[in-house]
Amino acid sequence: MKILAFDIGGTEIKYALCDESFNLTEKSSVPTNAHDGGPKIIERVVEIIKSYNGIDRVGVSTAGQVDSIKGEIIFATDSIPGYTGVKIKEIIEKETGIPTAVENDVNSAAIGEAVFGAAKGCSDFICLTYGTGIGGAVYLNGKLFTGSSFSAGEFGHMVTHAGGKSCTCGGCGCYEAYASAGALVRMVAEKTGRDMNGREIFENFENPEIKAVIDDWIDEIVVGLKGLIYIFNPLLVVAGGGIMNEKYIIDEVNDRLQKELMQSFRKVKFVKALMGNDANKLGAAYLAYKL
Numbered sequence: 439m440k441i442l443a444f445d446i447g448g449t450e451i452k453y454a455l456c457d458e459s460f461n462l463t464e465k466s467s468v469p470t471n472a473h474d475g476g477p478k479i480i481e482r483v484v485e486i487i488k489s490y491n492g493i494d495r496v497g498v499s500t501a502g503q504v505d506s507i508k509g510e511i512i513f514a515t516d517s518i519p520g521y522t523g524v525k526i527k528e529i530i531e532k533e534t535g536i537p538t539a540v541e542n543d544v545n546s547a548a549i550g551e552a553v554f555g556a557a558k559g560c561s562d563f564i565c566l567t568y569g570t571g572i573g574g575a576v577y578l579n580g581k582l583f584t585g586s587s588f589s590a591g592e593f594g595h596m597v598t599h600a601g602g603k604s605c606t607c608g609g610c611g612c613y614e615a616y617a618s619a620g621a622l623v624r625m626v627a628e629k630t631g632r633d634m635n636g637r638e639i640f641e642n643f644e645n646p647e648i649k650a651v652i653d654d655w656i657d658e659i660v661v662g663l664k665g666l667i668y669i670f671n672p673l674l675v676v677a678g679g680g681i682m683n684e685k686y687i688i689d690e691v692n693d694r695l696q697k698e699l700m701q702s703f704r705k706v707k708f709v710k711a712l713m714g715n716d717a718n719k720l721g722a723a724y725l726a727y728k729l
């Protein structure tokens with residue numbers, strides 16, 4: 439079976455061919471040109487599909503909240519204007535005749551990690567991606583838990599600070615305003631007056647002022663995780679996002695969880711996602727394969 443897997447983000451549409459053994463080949467990407475609007479993006483995806491011969495299935499991982507049964511976007515922020523309501527599955531199937539699976543990007547990544555990566559063989563885990571914001575996915579009893587309206591796992595917007603900093607969601611005190619990689623960058627800039635990205639921050643790890651900020655930020659990560667661990671009692675917390683390549687974060691979060699969690703929850707491990715940028719495409723390809 440030949441599957442074409444897409445990962446639609448705010449800046450790039452990445453895609454690759456995927457065989458039955460789930461090897462990704464011919465990886466490629468085009469700019470999303472999000473300002474052209476949602477429908478145009480799917481037009482571009484259809485053009486790409488038509489440029490291949492012999493494709494049996496299409497798997498789409500995409501930004502935005504997705505009704506994975508109908509394969510349409512139920513809500514997307516203004517980062518992709520006009521994306522809300524776009525019927526991705528219907529359009530692709532009508533234009534190409536190829537059966538298509540569509541899933542939200544963090545959910546796709548969770549499937550990718552569950553089938554091929556850090557959570558292989560694990561039936562109960564949660565996934566969080568620490569980037570500009572914080573995305574989340576819930577995997578329970580061996581399958582994705584998507585909630586009553588396909589929106590479960592918005593961990594970035596659970597409130598960890600009542601009345602705290604304002605957030606892009608319109609609320610305030612949200613987890614992602616304190617614990618995302620973006621929040622760390624802001625915290626370091628406030629403390630030191632220097633604008634550094636995540637990599638630069640960790641290159642200056644020996645600077646006591648910066649290390650203190652990192653340690654405070656890790657406390658923010660742990661505060662949110664404790665709540666989630668008490669709710670879901672997962673065996674694993676899989677953490678994605680480039681910043682999680684810093685071993686210090688992984689080790690510290692595990693240490694603090696072991697000290698702070700009630701004893702019966704301490705089996706949990708905080709681990710780095712393993713599939714990197716391929717997780718979304720592999721998850722979407724797997725869902726397409728299972729159609």
Ligand SMILES: [Zn+2]
Pocket residue numbers: 594595596605606607608609610612
């Ligand atoms: Zn929020």
